Amino acid sequence: MLSAIVEDYLKAIYYLQNETDGRVRTSALAEYMDVEQSTVTSMMKKLSERNFVHYEPYQGVKLTDTGVPIALEIIRHHRLLERYLTDHLEYDWAEVHDEADRLEHHISSQFADRIAEQLEDPAVDPHGDPIPTADLDVSGAKYEDTLADHQVGDSVRIERVPDKDPALLRYLSEHGIHPGTVVDVVETTSFGMVTLDPDSGDEPVALPDEVARSVSTRSLTKGAN
Ligand SMILES: [Zn+2]
Known part of the structure; x- marks a missing residue:
């Protein structure tokens, strides 16, 4: 299992590269993760050694074909947990994001599939963000x-x-x-x-x-x- 911090970086890069339609600047990533840029740089070197990201100094960073499904799996966990917490555990929708941020790293994909089954495969989380399918498909997820x-x-x-x-x-x-x-x-x-x-x-x-x-x-x- 990957560490929570590695998963959080991959998820952040996924969000930011969707916003920019391209490479993510390490400065943008540092701001998003609320850390120093030097911390991001050394993390990017590690992630690139593991082939999770393409990283060129001064050119920014992009997820590899290995990195994308890891990010999507965590996003699936997060959004299913949010849905489950609001629908079945009576959490307020204002509280579920932080709770899901903690829990998302600790459930297996099988557990996520069980939640999805229980909820009859919901399409979106309580905030309207699309939930990646079990095949990690997120097509049709863009709002104009x-x-x-x-x-x-x-x-x-x-x-x-x-x-x-x-x-x-x-x-x-x-x-x-x-x-x-x-x-x-x-x-x-x-x-x-x-x-x-x-x-x-x-x-x-x-x-x-x-x-x-x-x-x-x-x-x-x-x-x-
Ligand atoms: Zn959330």
Whole structure:
């Protein structure tokens, strides 16, 4: 079994290379992992010796064909655990990310498969992130736009929210915003604030630009403009 820290690095590189569609800078990785760049550099040398990453000094890093499935397996564990904790152990969705971060390294793939079976193969975790299948397939997992891309009058479905900030998750759920919620965009401002009117009848909620850009959506109908 690999150490938790190795698995965390591979997972972080996977996320970052998906965001950038290419090589990940060691500075970006250092920031993501909250460590010094020298720590990242020496870790990259080790991971490259084990053929988990392609690493060239000053060119950044990328997972190899050996590294990708290791990252996806851990992500599968994480997202299945989050689903299980919320659906069966009555955890709040704001609490499950940290718990899953700890547990993901300690369950076998067989255990993950049992959770998936018990939950009837859920497609997404509580935050709307797609759960890799047992074959580690994540196709069809890209969301095209975010709340920041819509106009007043658009009707949109929330698909995914960021999972790491418990305070934000509590705020969103207090205002009835979850993956699957349908909202109308009722106001946008030049500084990026977006106000939403949930179809559920909950009160309108205003979200700052940074949050709006991190919430993935799907367009239902366009407004008049
Ligand atoms: Zn999570």
